[in-house]
Each structure stands twice: as C-alpha cells, then as structure tokens.
Amino acid sequence: EAEVAQSPRYKITEKSQAVAFWCDPISGHATLYWYRQILGQGPELLVQFQDESVVDDSQLPKDRFSAERLKGVDSTLKIQPAELGDSAMYLCASSDLAGAYNEQFFGPGTRLTVL
C-alpha cells in the first residue's frame, strides 16, 4: 500500500541552526500539505502545494520558514534559524484531487527538538 514518506523521523538541533525536512507524497498525488503539530495540540496547516505551486502559506512564518516542491513531486521544508518554539511534530500529507473527498494521507512525521 502506498504511503507518504518523511525523513528524518527525529531531529535534534540547537537554536539558530538550520534544519530541513523532506516529504515524498503518494505517487500521483498533486496536492501536498505541511502541518505543524505542537505537543498537546492538533495539527495546523503551514503550507499547501498544488503541483509545484503554493496554494496557501498564510500560516507559514516566512521570515524563517521556507518550503519548495520544485518538480511537483517531493517537497522540502526548511527552518533557518531554528528557535526554541519550533519544537514540534512536522507532518506531511498528500491528496488526490480525483479521489473521493480529497482525502489526505499522512506521513509518520518528523519530530523536531530545538535545544
């Protein structure tokens, strides 16, 4: 069964360092989402791509966060510089516009700890 892949699964970094997360969506899924899940809260959308174009990045802290999906397939989310408050789980999801309900399938996430 096809799954969304994410790496790394865990990342520990010091504040002011740069970090990057990678996501490979289910093959053929045109829509890709990055969510941030702070401990004790539900996921919140950071950025949404349709193919290689950004659809919604209204909640992305653009002074330090960037996201790209250059070929409309896999995607990278970068934080530079990382801050203590960035410690969270970063979830990637993908969906197929042609599928029922545009159901989103989630990856296992990257747990980031900023020291």
Added chain:
Amino acid sequence: AQTVTQSQPEMSVQEAETVTLSCTYDTSESDYYLFWYKQPPSRQMILVIRQEAYKQQNATENRFSVNFQKAAKSFSLKISDSQLGDAAMYFCAYRSARDGGSNYKLTFGKGTLLTVNP
C-alpha cells in the same frame, strides 16, 4: 474562520466497552465534511470515519459510528467493543466542501487521548 473544539483531553475505557468522544465546531458554511482521525503513538495519522454535512444519516464504519447533530454543530465518535489497539490520540477535523485552493485544508481540534484498559 472555522474552529473545532474537543473538550475531553483524555478518556479511558475498559476493553470491550463503549466510549464516546465529543467534538463541537463552529462554521458559517452550510456544506462541509467532518472527520475523525486516529494517531497511534509514533505512527501516522489515519482516517477513522468521515461525515458529509448534507447527509442526515450518521456514518458508520464497523465498530466506529458518529452522532452528527448539524444544528447543534456537534460531531461525536462512538467506539463500540473497544480494543487495545484503539488506544491513540483522536482528532476531530473540519473541511470545507467548496472546491479549490485552500478549501481542502483540514482544521483540527486539540485531540482526545484514549486509553483502553485490559
């Protein structure tokens, strides 16, 4: 903007018993989708059940069923015959039924941690 509220941070249930998780939401839209997602420890989030707002009939998936009260903006999840594998964080989520753009994003509640006792 839509909001989703889960008022039960934690719930527990005995194996084989029934438990109900609560969710309320706020929206000005008339057509939308509601979801319950399950997030087991260290594993990915998976969809448990979905409900279309235009459908009056409550959705059912095996041991999982919902009580959808559109006027009250309430969407609870009932798990029957609870199993140890049901232990997880459960999230209620909302999505607009409008097509295109940012309408596909999910708005989540804070979650309910379900413990199943043997």
